[in-house]
Amino acid sequence: MTQERPVWSSKLTFILAAVGSAVGLGNIWRFPYIMGQNGGAVFLVVYLFLILTICFVPMMAELALGKHTKKECVKVYEDVSPKLKLLGYLNPFTGVLISSFYFIVGGWIVNYIVKSLADYKITDYASYFSSFVKDEKSVIIYTLVFLFICIFLTARGIKRGIEFANNVLMPLFAVLLVGLLIFSLSLPNAHLGLEYMFKPDFSKLNGHMLLSALGQALFTLSIGMGALLTYGSYIKEDKSITKSAYTIIFSDTLFALLAGIMIFPAIFSFGLEVDSGAGLVFVTLPYIFSQIPHGNIFAFAFFVLLFAAALTSGISILEVSFATITERFNISRIKAATILFFGVGSISVPAVLSFDKLSNYTIFSKTFFDFLDFVTANIFMPLNALILCLIAGWCYKIKGDTIIKNVVLAKLFDIGLKFVIPVVLVVVLYMGLK
Numbered sequence: 418m419t420q421e422r423p424v425w426s427s428k429l430t431f432i433l434a435a436v437g438s439a440v441g442l443g444n445i446w447r448f449p450y451i452m453g454q455n456g457g458a459v460f461l462v463v464y465l466f467l468i469l470t471i472c473f474v475p476m477m478a479e480l481a482l483g484k485h486t487k488k489e490c491v492k493v494y495e496d497v498s499p500k501l502k503l504l505g506y507l508n509p510f511t512g513v514l515i516s517s518f519y520f521i522v523g524g525w526i527v528n529y530i531v532k533s534l535a536d537y538k539i540t541d542y543a544s545y546f547s548s549f550v551k552d553e554k555s556v557i558i559y560t561l562v563f564l565f566i567c568i569f570l571t572a573r574g575i576k577r578g579i580e581f582a583n584n585v586l587m588p589l590f591a592v593l594l595v596g597l598l599i600f601s602l603s604l605p606n607a608h609l610g611l612e613y614m615f616k617p618d619f620s621k622l623n624g625h626m627l628l629s630a631l632g633q634a635l636f637t638l639s640i641g642m643g644a645l646l647t648y649g650s651y652i653k654e655d656k657s658i659t660k661s662a663y664t665i666i667f668s669d670t671l672f673a674l675l676a677g678i679m680i681f682p683a684i685f686s687f688g689l690e691v692d693s694g695a696g697l698v699f700v701t702l703p704y705i706f707s708q709i710p711h712g713n714i715f716a717f718a719f720f721v722l723l724f725a726a727a728l729t730s731g732i733s734i735l736e737v738s739f740a741t742i743t744e745r746f747n748i749s750r751i752k753a754a755t756i757l758f759f760g761v762g763s764i765s766v767p768a769v770l771s772f773d774k775l776s777n778y779t780i781f782s783k784t785f786f787d788f789l790d791f792v793t794a795n796i797f798m799p800l801n802a803l804i805l806c807l808i809a810g811w812c813y814k815i816k817g818d819t820i821i822k823n824v825v826l827a828k829l830f831d832i833g834l835k836f837v838i839p840v841v842l843v844v845v846l847y848m849g850l851k
């Protein structure tokens with residue numbers, strides 16, 4: 418029996434799901450910490466430049482390929498030539514690797530929800546976080562709980578839940594972010610955070626930062642691992658995807674900027690380390706909540722909404738593998754769920770352990786967790802985006818005027834897809850890795 422392909426019930430459901438995929442931990446957790454490690458404002462300038470110039474083309478190409486072929490991503494590659502099958506598999510493979518650290522961060526959130534419920538008065542947040550991540554048994558349990566919830570929801574199908582999360586919870590999240598941001602701006606020395614974020618020092622520009630900005634841009638917009646292709650393949654009617662692309666880019670960038678303006682003033686006000694890495698937000702946020710009357714209520718609301726944002730992104734990451742496993746091997750969604758739970762879980766466990774027991778084992782001087790984060794966003798996603806642009810432009814011959822109304826933009830798209838973007842991606846990859 419062959420599986421029936423899912424379809425979005427309306428265009429709005431699709432847009433909401435795509436925005437839900439984009440807005441997630443990448444905006445609230447990853448963006449501030451990568452920016453903190455890459456010199457602040459100058460990183461922001463490069464990041465925004467890449468979002469506005471480079472990312473539109475691969476995003477449209479992914480959506481268009483999905484919509485046009487109505488296939489899961491490996492088949493899309495295989496149909497060009499069986500030799501490309503392996504490159505197609507790089508998409509769900511990247512997804513599994515991303516899942517294995519993304520769900521750990523989701524597990525941290527679950528822990529913070531539990532703690533805020535218990536009205537837990539933590540006094541030293543920096544050491545709380547670093548001791549919590551070393552409590553490996555708890556982190557593994559929290560990670561698996563989050564992974565289970567996400568896989569369960571994905572296994573039930575793509576539509577249920579996503580609509581509610583995006584329709585109701587995301588606007589609520591934006592409102593809460595604005596509230597916290599205003600509070601953060603009222604803290605002493607907040608202006609130092611704003612300067613850090615908006616006063617660029619171009620002498621800090623280098624190839625490594627360029628690649629980090631590209632990786633962050635692709636990661637946050639969900640480009641370069643087949644998620645948009647897969648979501649695009651569930652579009653029913655012949656609806657335009659251009660507006661969806663604008664909506665994704667606009668809302669995602671808005672959330673990242675709100676998160677930055679909430680976090681950086683607080684970091685400087687509390688005298689925290691701006692380049693402290695993956696724990697940055699998890700150390701800074703509790704400081705903010707501790708200063709607000711009834712802060713634990715705000716903390717609870719914040720982490721629940723962040724959880725919802727992570728969930729809708731997590732679902733889209735998993736859906737790529739779900740589509741590939743169910744359609745290629747004709748396996749039920751329940752069986753696919755089991756395979757993915759154990760597959761992702763078995764990579765997550767060593768990644769959790771890399772915060773303590775395995776912290777001495779490094780790959781290119783990165784712990785396993787940091788390595789997974791680095792290699793997926795900075796190498797696999799640009800590489801996947803590059804291959805996808807070439808396939809869409811040269812093999813499927815996707816033409817701008819069939820997907821974009823504006824004639825000039827459509828022409829620019831054609832040139833971008835076949836020539837400019839692939840060259841830029843190769844150059845940035847080269848400069849960043851050399």
Ligand code: PFF
Binds near residue numbers: 439443639734
């Ligand atoms: N864009 C998501 C975020 O910012 O949290 C993460 C993500 C989702 C990455 C889907 C890749 C992907 F295909």
